[in-house]
Amino acid sequence: MTKPNVLSGMQPSAGSLHLGNYLGALINWVEMQDDYNAFYCVVDLHAITVAQDPAELRRNTRVTAAQYLAAGIDENKSALFVQSHVPAHAQLAWVLMTMTGFGEAGRMTQFKDKTQKGGTDVASVGLFTYPVLMAADILLYQANKVPVGEDQRQHLELTRDLATRFNSRFGETFAIPEGVIFKETAKIFDLQNPTAKMSKSGDPKGLVNIMDDSSVILKKIKSAVTDTDAEIRFDRETKPGVSNLLGIHSAISGQSIESLEDHFAGKGYGDLKSEVAEVVLSRIEPIRDRANELLTDEAELDRLLAQGAQKANELAEKTLGMVYDRIGFIPSGR
Ligand code: TYM
Numbered sequence: 001m002t003k004p005n006v007l008s009g010m011q012p013s014a015g016s017l018h019l020g021n022y023l024g025a026l027i028n029w030v031e032m033q034d035d036y037n038a039f040y041c042v043v044d045l046h047a048i049t050v051a052q053d054p055a056e057l058r059r060n061t062r063v064t065a066a067q068y069l070a071a072g073i074d075e076n077k078s079a080l081f082v083q084s085h086v087p088a089h090a091q092l093a094w095v096l097m098t099m100t101g102f103g104e105a106g107r108m109t110q111f112k113d114k115t116q117k118g119g120t121d122v123a124s125v126g127l128f129t130y131p132v133l134m135a136a137d138i139l140l141y142q143a144n145k146v147p148v149g150e151d152q153r154q155h156l157e158l159t160r161d162l163a164t165r166f167n168s169r170f171g172e173t174f175a176i177p178e179g180v181i182f183k184e185t186a187k188i189f190d191l192q193n194p195t196a197k198m199s200k201s202g203d204p205k206g207l208v209n210i211m212d213d214s215s216v217i218l219k220k221i222k223s224a225v226t227d228t229d230a231e232i233r234f235d236r237e238t239k240p241g242v243s244n245l246l247g248i249h250s251a252i253s254g255q256s257i258e259s260l261e262d263h264f265a266g267k268g269y270g271d272l273k274s275e276v277a278e279v280v281l282s283r284i285e286p287i288r289d290r291a292n293e294l295l296t297d298e299a300e301l302d303r304l305l306a307q308g309a310q311k312a313n314e315l316a317e318k319t320l321g322m323v324y325d326r327i328g329f330i331p332s333g334r
Contacts (some may be wrong), residue, residue: 001138002037003035003036003037004035004036004037004144004291005036005037005038005039005040005143005144005145005147005175006029006036006037006038006039006139006143006144006145006146006147006180007034007038007039007041007137007138007140007141007143007146007148007177007217008025008029008036008039008040008041008147008148009040009041009042009043009046009134010025010026010042010043010064010203011042011043011044011046011047011064012042012043012044012047012060012061012063013047013050013060013064013118013200014200015050015059015060015209015210015211016063016067016207016209016210016211016212017064017067017209017210017211018198018200018201018208018210018282019188019198019207019208019209019210019248019284020149020150020187020188020197020198020205021210022071022210022284022287023185023188023248023251023252024148024149024150024185024233025147025148025149025152026067026068026071026073027251028069028147028180028187029068029073029147029191030071030072030073030181031217032145032180033073033077033082033270034077035075036144037080037143038077038080039076039078039141039143039311039312039315040068040073040078040080040081041080041081041083041086041137041312042064042065042068042080042081042082042083043062043080043083043134043137044057044061044082044083044084045089045090045133046082046083046130046133046134047060047128048126049124049126049130050114050127050229051123054141057284061082061300062290062298062301063211063295065080065082065301065304065305066290066291066292066301067210067211067287067291067292068080068287069290069291069304070286070290070291070294071287071296075304075307075308076231077186078308079308079309079310079312080304080305080308081305081308081309081311082305083137084120084307085295085305085306085312085313086312086316088136088140088312088313088316088317088319088320089133089136089137089140089316090133090136091192092135092136092139092140092316092319092320092323093129093133093197094130094240095160095323095324095327096132096135096136096166097132098138099162099165099166099169100126100132100158100162102131103192104158104161104235105128105129105131105132106128107155108130108131108154108155108158109130110130110151110155111123111127111128111130111131112125114236115127123300125304130273131154131155131158131159132162133156133331134152134155134159135155135158135162135163136158138148138156138159138177139159139163139166139174139175139177139313139317139319140315140316140319140320141312141316142174142175142188142315142319143175143177144177144178145179145297146159146178146179146180146182147179147180147181148179148180148181148187149181149185149186149187149188149197149298150181150187150197151179151187151197152179153179155182156177156178156179159177160176160177163175163176163177164176164179166323170269170324170326170327173288173319173322173323174319175327176304182255184247184250184251184257185247185251188244188247188248188251189240189241190202190203190206190207191205191206191207191208191220191221191224191225191241191244192205192206192223192224192225193206193225193231194224194225194240194241194243195240205220205223206220206222206224206225208221208280208284210287210288210291211288211291212288214285216282217276217277217281217284218277218281221276221277221280221287222273222274223278224241224245224276225241226239226241226242226243226245226272227239227241227242230259230268230269232246232261232264232265232267232272233261234246234247234257234261242269242272243268244313245272245273246260246261246272247277248276248279248280249275249279252279252280253279283292305313
C-alpha cells in the first residue's frame with residue numbers, strides 16, 4: 001500500500017526557529033516521517049513577501065534547513081528542499097490566484113494582522129496572495145496531512161476550498177488536505193506576554209530561539225511572567241503564564257499536565273521555571289549544536305537540499321502538468 005503524503009514548511013525569516021515552531025510543528029514532522037511520504041520545505045518565496053536582506057536570506061535559508069535536520073528530519077526518509085528550487089510552486093500559485101476571490105483573500109486574518117500597523121499601502125501584493133502560494137505548496141504534493149500550528153488553520157481552510165473548487169470545475173485533480181494541529185502545542189505563548197503567541201515579531205525577551213546560547217534561554221525562562229498567587233495549576237484563562245510553562249514542559253517531557261500539577265504541588269514558581277529551563281535546554285542544546293555543525297559544511301548542506309529538490313520536482317511537475325492540461329493549456333512539447 002502506498003503511504004499518504006505529508007507536506008509542511010517554515011519561513012527562513014530569522015536566524016533561528018523558535019520554541020513555537022519546534023513544538024507546534026517540527027516535532028510532529030519528525031514523528032510523521034515513517035508513516036508518510038514526507039515533503040518538508042524552507043519557504044523562501046514566502047519570506048520575500050516582506051523585505052529581506054539578500055545575504056541574510058541566504059544564511060537564514062541554510063540555518064532553517066540545518067535545524068530541520070538537527071531536529072530529526074532524515075533526508076533519506078523525507079524530501080527536504082527549498083521552495084524556490086521547485087518552480088512549480090510559483091506556477092501553480094498563479095493558476096490558483098485566478099480562482100481565488102479578491103474578498104476571499106482579503107478575509108485572511110494573518111494579512112489583516114500584518115497590515116494593521118503599516119496599512120495596506122506599504123504591504124506588497126505578494127503578502128496579500130501569500131495564502132494562495134501556501135495552497136500551491138500543499139496541493140502540488142497531493143498532501144493528505146499538513147502538520148502546523150493553530151495560526152495556519154485559516155490558510156488550510158482556504159487550501160481545502162481551492163482544491164475542492166478546482167476539482168469540481170476540472171475533475172478530480174487534488175487530494176483534499178487535512179491539518180494536523182495538536183491542541184496542546186498548537187499555540188506556544190510569549191513568555192513575557194502569555195496571552196499572545198510566541199513569535200519573532202513579539203517581545204524578544206519572551207521568545208526562546210533554538211539557536212540562542214543556553215545562558216540566554218535560561219535567563220528568558222527564569223524571567224517568564226507568571227502571576228501573583230503561588231499555585232502551580234493549569235488554567236489558560238486565569239493563569240496563562242503558568243499554563244504556558246506547564247504546556248512547554250509537558251510537550252517535551254511527555255508527562256501529562258495532571259501529573260505535572262501533582263509533581264509541583266507545594267512547590268514555587270522558581271522550581272517550575274528551573275525545571276522547565278532544564279527540560280527545554282536538554283532538548284534544544286543538542287539540536288543547536290548539531291545545526292551549527294551542519295552549517296560548517298555548506299556544500300554538503302546544499303547537496304542534501306538539491307537531492308530533496310529533485311525528489312520534490314518529480315511529483316510537483318507531474319501535478320502541474322495535470323493541472324495545465326485540465327485547464328486547457330496546450331503541451332509545451334518539451
Ligand atoms: P511560520 O514560518 O510562521 O511558522 C512555521 C510553523 O510554526 C508554527 N508556529 C507555532 N506553533 C505553535 N506556537 C507558536 N507560537 C507558533 N508560531 C509558529 C506555525 O503554525 C507553522 O506551522 N505560512 C506558514 C509557512 C508555510 C506553510 C506552507 C506551512 C508556507 N507554505 C505549506 C504548511 C504548509 C508560516 O508562515 O509558518
